[in-house]
Amino acid sequence: MNEGTRIKFYSENGKYGEFSNFAQFPIKLKGKLWKTTEHYFQAQKFSGSEYANKIRKAISPMKAAELGRTRKVKIRPNWDNMKDNVMYEALKAKFTQHKELQELLLSTEDKILVEHTENDSYWGDGGNGQGKNRLGKLLMKLRTELK
Template sequence: MSKIKFYSVNDKWGEFSNFALYPIKLDGKIWPTSEHYFQAQKFESITYKETIRKSSSPMKAAELGRSRRIKIKKNWDKVKDNVMYKAVYAKFTQHEYLKEILLQTLDFEIIEHTENDLYWGDGKNGKGFNKLGKILMRVRDKIR
């Protein structure tokens, strides 16, 4: 099977990154990126969610989301894949341009190629779970 690997927003297929600057509308609000939305959903605090939503960049949103000064939801590990799916689905259905790019991948395997994430990406040695890539492929199958 042919593979598409992505990571940086500045590289080919960079639109697949959650850091790509495509706003999404979810839960009655506009989120600057899918990363902003995903990171905010870790928390119960509405105030902290808004802080993340209004943060200046996806990197800042990720930093705020990784903070453990604010308590994360008890069930976060159980729901995080569904939250990611919801964000990615919104992104690729709310932007026609992105939808077309995703459909152009045909049946290729989509891989978030990163050394520092074994869960969402393929990890340093390619043995990671690649959950983001799998979600992108699920979204592609659904919008076909």
């Protein structure tokens, strides 16, 4: 597959940075306002707890991620089985609550969306294309659903 059929994104300040979970687009979900999809996603690991509320109120998506990655606080026992669904729920809220984002996502047509980063081989491509790219795949699934 040639590079012209791929759209790589990562930094919220880069091209297609709006696709990043750190991009500053608040979402309303579960009766609450979340500063970013990262805030929502990380908090769901600790759903219903005071710690989840601390993550929701975190000053930045980076801080929310840092708080969510701790293992000093016990995460939900079934998290690994539900994290993709939680991410999809967050993405769906983001891309339906912000029309300009929905238009941007739809403008990518049938291109392959890739979160390009060495920092993550589950949500991203691992930097070398060997990662699972789950974020890119969920965005493409949502794009198909929105068409």
